[in-house]
Amino acid sequence: MKALVTGGEGGIGRALRARLEHEGFEVESLDLANGFDVTSPEAWSRVDAVDVACLNAGVLTGELTYENYRDAVSVNVDGVVLGVLRLREVMDAGAIVATASLAGLTGMPSDPVYSLTKHAIVGFVRSMAPHVEPIRLNAVCPGIADTPMIDHQRAELAAAGFPLVEPEAVAEAMWRAVTGGGTGECWFVQPGREPAPFSFPSLPGPRVDGERVGRPPI
C-alpha cells in the first residue's frame, strides 16, 4: 500500500508519515525541502495513484502584504485543490485527508488570511466529497500544534501554560478519518480530547409563510 504526504518534512508531516509507515504503508514525502512544490500543476501531473494521500503542506501568512496573501492562498488552497484534482484522475478508491485547522472553523485574528485559507479547505472538503466518491475526502482541524510553525509564539504559549496538540494526535485523527467510513468530515484535534468529526450547526433555512423549505434543488 502506498501513501503520500505533502509538507512531509514538517512537524505534522513527519508524524503523519510515521503513522502511515507504522500501519504498513510505503510513504512518499512531497515537500519543498525535497523539491516538490504543491502550488505547481506540473509537479502534480507527475504524481501517481496512492491508497492514502495527506494534503498537509501549509504556511502562515506573516505580515499581511499582497505577496504574502498570494503565497498563503497558493500553498494552503491551491496545494490542496490541485492535489485533489490530480488524485481523482489517478485514484479509483482510497482516502484523501487535507490538513485544515481549527482556524478553518473559527476566526483567527492573529492571521486572518491563514484563517481564510483554512475556511476554504473546510468548505472545499465538505462540498467536494460527493464528487470524488468512492474516494473518501476528509479534513483534520488541529488546534495549536507543537511544530516549527509556531516557534515564533512558543515562548508566549508556554508562559501562558497553553497546552499544545502533539503532532502524533493529528496523525491519530488522520488515521481515524482514513479508517472510518465517513467522507466530507472535518475532524477537530485538541489536547485532552478524543478527535471527532466537528458537528456543524444547522443553518437557518428559508421559510415561506412561516413554513420550512427543504434544501435548494442545486
Ligand SMILES: NC(=O)c1ccc[n+]([C@@H]2O[C@H](COP(=O)([O-])OP(=O)(O)OC[C@H]3O[C@@H](n4cnc5c(N)ncnc54)[C@H](O)[C@@H]3O)[C@@H](O)[C@H]2O)c1
Ligand atoms: N502547527 C500548528 O499549530 C498547526 C495547527 C493547525 C493546522 N496546521 C497545519 O498543519 C500543516 C502542517 O504544518 P506544520 O505545523 O507541520 O508546519 P511546518 O512548518 O513544520 O511544516 C510545513 C511543511 O510544509 C512545507 N511546505 C511549505 N510550502 C510548501 C510548498 N509550496 N510545497 C511543498 N511543501 C511546502 C514546508 O517545507 C514544511 O516542511 C499545515 O497545513 C498547517 O497549516 C498547523
